[in-house]
Amino acid sequence: FVTIACCCAAQLGVYPWLMFWSCVLSYFVFYCAHWQTYVSGKLKFGRLDCTEAQFSFITIHLISTISPGFWSNSIPYLQLEYRILVALLTIGSTLWSSFNNIRLVSQGGCGRNFSSVAGTSIIFPGWPIGLLIFLAVVASNYSTSSVLEEHTSLHLLCYGMVFSKITNRLIVGHMSRSPLNGWDSSCIGPLAVCINQYFNLLIDEHVLLWFFLVS
Known part of the structure; x- marks a missing residue:
C-alpha cells in the first residue's frame, strides 16, 4: 500500500502498466524477503x-x-519523465533484491536435509506468490473493460490485500515453524475476477473489484 501511495504521489497512474509492475514487484520482493x-x-x-x-x-x-x-517534467537530454524514472528505479531495485533473496533460498534451508524451518520444501512458498502474480497479470491484460487503466489504484489495492495476506501467513509460518498451506481463501477474489472475464463479464468488473476489496 505504501508503494501504491508513492506511485500516486509521483502521478504514475498515467502509465498503468508501469504502476502495475512497480506495485506487483514491490509486493513480490517483500514476499521474497x-x-x-x-x-x-x-x-x-x-x-x-x-x-x-x-x-x-x-x-x-x-x-x-x-x-x-x-513528475511530468522530463530529464534534460534524456527526454525521460521523472515519474518514469521513478518506476524504472523501483522495478530495477525490486528485481535486484528479489534475485538476491531467491539466490539465498536456492542455497538450502536450515532444517533437516536443507529444508525450511518447518522441515518442508524450500521451493513450495513460490507456489502461492506465483499463482497470484499469474492471476493479476491475466486479469489486467485480458480485461475487456480496461479495468487496470480505468481503476488502477482500486485494482492494485485489491491484489495488494491478497499479497499481504499470503505474506503474513509466511511470516506466521516462520515464527511458529509450521508448514504452509497451498491454498488461501483470499485467492477466491482473483480467481473470481478471471472467471468473470472468461464468461464475458457477467458482473461489472468495477462492482466486482469493490466487492472483492470489501469482502
Whole structure:
C-alpha cells in the first residue's frame, strides 16, 4: 500500500502498466524477503533495503507536496519523465533484491536435509506468490473493460490485500515453524475476477473489484 501511495504521489497512474509492475514487484520482493527467512531462519537485509526504500518514499512525497507538477517534467537530454524514472528505479531495485533473496533460498534451508524451518520444501512458498502474480497479470491484460487503466489504484489495492495476506501467513509460518498451506481463501477474489472475464463479464468488473476489496 505504501508503494501504491508513492506511485500516486509521483502521478504514475498515467502509465498503468508501469504502476502495475512497480506495485506487483514491490509486493513480490517483500514476499521474497520472508520466503528467505522461512528457509534460512534469519531475516537478512541487503545494502539497499526497506530503510532506503522508506527514505525514497518520503522524498517522493515531499517533492509532490512542494511541486506536484515536477513528475511530468522530463530529464534534460534524456527526454525521460521523472515519474518514469521513478518506476524504472523501483522495478530495477525490486528485481535486484528479489534475485538476491531467491539466490539465498536456492542455497538450502536450515532444517533437516536443507529444508525450511518447518522441515518442508524450500521451493513450495513460490507456489502461492506465483499463482497470484499469474492471476493479476491475466486479469489486467485480458480485461475487456480496461479495468487496470480505468481503476488502477482500486485494482492494485485489491491484489495488494491478497499479497499481504499470503505474506503474513509466511511470516506466521516462520515464527511458529509450521508448514504452509497451498491454498488461501483470499485467492477466491482473483480467481473470481478471471472467471468473470472468461464468461464475458457477467458482473461489472468495477462492482466486482469493490466487492472483492470489501469482502
